[in-house]
Amino acid sequence: MSERLSDHTTTRVGGPARAWVEARTEAEAVAAVRAADAAGDPLFVLGGGSNTLMADTGFEGTVVHMGFTGVEVLPAEGAADGAGDVVVRVAAGHVWDEAVAWTVEHGLAGVEALSGIPGSAGATPVQNVGAYGADVSQVLVSLRAFDRAAGQVVELSAEDLRFGYRDSVIKRSMLEDGSPSPRWIVLSIDLRLRRAEEGAEPTAPVRYAQLARALEVEEGADVSLAQVREHVLALRASKGMVSDAADHDTWSTGSYFTNPIVPATVRVTLPEGAPAFAAGTDEDGTPLVKLSAAWLIDHAGYGKGFGLPDAPRREGDADGTGPDGRGLAGGRASLSTKHTLAVTNRGGASTEDVLTVARAVRDGVKARFGVDLHHEPMIIGTRL
Ligand SMILES: Cc1cc2nc3c(=O)[nH]c(=O)nc-3n(C[C@H](O)[C@H](O)[C@H](O)COP(=O)(O)OP(=O)(O)OC[C@H]3O[C@@H](n4cnc5c(N)ncnc54)[C@H](O)[C@@H]3O)c2cc1C
Missing domain, CATH: 3.30.43.10 (Uridine Diphospho-n-acetylenolpyruvylglucosamine Reductase, domain 2)
Structure with missing residues (x-):
């Protein structure tokens, strides 16, 4: 076939x-x-x-x-029916957001802030998916995978996976040897979730300022899982970050670029107001900061809809009109009209069209701020 x-x-x-x-x-x-x-x-x-x-x-x-699916609570000593931790096993092919919905319906806390992330459960550890102050490394206990090097099914612990920001040993295994597939093919993932006490409403603390504002609570406050999910889905939809066949702003890979992690000294070379968050140190002890890719893109002159001939242009913005006047890639690909981090297919785009827009943005940010943007999606058979 x-x-x-x-x-x-x-x-x-x-x-x-x-x-x-x-x-x-x-x-x-x-x-x-x-x-x-x-x-x-x-x-x-x-x-x-x-x-x-x-x-x-x-x-x-x-x-x-x-294409194989399934979600189940694993039997565990002591967890029985009361409050406490439970381990949920999700098959690799299960739609991630359906698994999240299942946990919320069953009153299990831990992944509600990861609602609405498209794709399969098996891919979540590959780049340690995250959003709204949560990522999968916070709940993943272990996974089962087919190890192509050993030719057998193995179990890897969270420690074995050496998670980083949008990174894991699985992702690194394909980047290091240039192969389009990782050494480990994930078959199922085990998540440690928290069950509320009998009769109590299942809640979770809100760990993200924007989400707390949407929920009208203080950051850190406990909110019901259903409410967290509902508000995360609404926030994501407003940014075109949930898949919707009717909305070209969601015909994307989500955030195209990761937030750059750079030596803290780079921060002083950027204009005032450029967001920067402490991000630990490198191996030599140099302090690092995480910058906002969306801010850099926007302030380098690549606004929402860049690449479309009729996108609103501000003074100093890059020209997103192509030589034929129809848009940089013939108007077939552009930045999302809701968010500057997503490169989208407006209908009829090719992979090269998408990359044409992404290259212009990457090169423009480098020229304006001297910062390298790195792409988040796996690009196979061609390059950015
Ligand atoms: C609208 C939108 C919003 C998004 N928002 C977010 C977000 O908020 N946070 C975030 O982190 N990501 C986000 N993403 C990116 C994406 O949804 C995640 O990276 C997701 O986990 C990819 O899952 P997938 O099954 O679609 O992966 P695929 O695209 O099918 O595969 C991605 C990579 O993982 C490998 N892979 C897939 N399955 C397995 C497996 N079982 N074992 C080993 N390797 C495997 C593939 O070979 C490939 O290299 C978003 C994407 C879109 C389109």
Whole structure:
């Protein structure tokens, strides 16, 4: 069976896969990965396609789509039916947001702030997904994965995964050897969640100022899980950060660039008002700060809708009109009209169109502020 990646990615771009395997069980996924590796065939493992930009020429190899689902509370000593920690196992192909909805419905606290992130559960540890003051490393206890190097199913603890900001050992394993797939193919993830006492309303502390304001509570206040989920989904929708087929602002990979982490000395070279948050130190002890990619993009003159001929332009803004007057990439790709961090397909865009807009933004930020922006999605078969 052959499929086009544009039918399986949230940006709706990408050419055909030479071979496509729909893995409906863990065993089918492992067998397909083993077979591709044994044949020396390039392998790409696909979940929801919400962090993938595949070349227009497609993939000369096997794409294994993780299509198996399931969420269950694991039996644990002492946890029984009372309050306390429970461990929930989610199959790799389960839609992440459906798993989050399930935990909220079952009164289990821990992932409610990660509501609305598109894609599969199995991909969440790959880049340690996060939003609104939470990330998956805070709750992930361990995962089961097929280790392609060892040829067997293994269990990795949170410690083994060496999580970082939008990073893990799984992600690094593909970047380091240049392969389009990681060494470990995630089969299921185990999350430690908290069950409220019988009769008590399940709540969680709000750890993000913007979310606290939306909920009209102080940061740190306990709020019901259902309310957190509802407000996170509303905030995300207002920024085009939940998938919606009817809204081109969501035809993206979400945030295209990560927030740059740079030596603290870089901060003084930036204009006053540029957000910077302490981000620890590097191996040599140099203090680091995390900058806001959205702020840098906006202040370098790349506003909402950049790339569209009719986008509102402020004085000094970069020209997003292409040579034919129809927009930088023929008007087919642009920054979201709701958020400067997302590069979107306006309909009919190719991967190259999306990258054309992303390159202009990356180069413009470098020229204006001297800061390198790094892309968040996995780019396969082409480069930014
Ligand atoms: C509108 C929108 C909003 C978003 N908001 C956020 C956000 O708030 N925070 C955030 O962190 N991300 C966000 N993202 C990015 C994306 O949703 C996450 O990175 C998500 O976890 C990707 O899941 P996926 O299944 O779609 O991954 P895919 O795109 O299918 O795959 C991404 C990478 O992971 C690998 N992979 C996939 N499944 C597995 C597996 N089972 N085992 C090993 N490797 C695997 C793939 O090979 C690929 O390299 C957003 C994306 C969109 C479109």
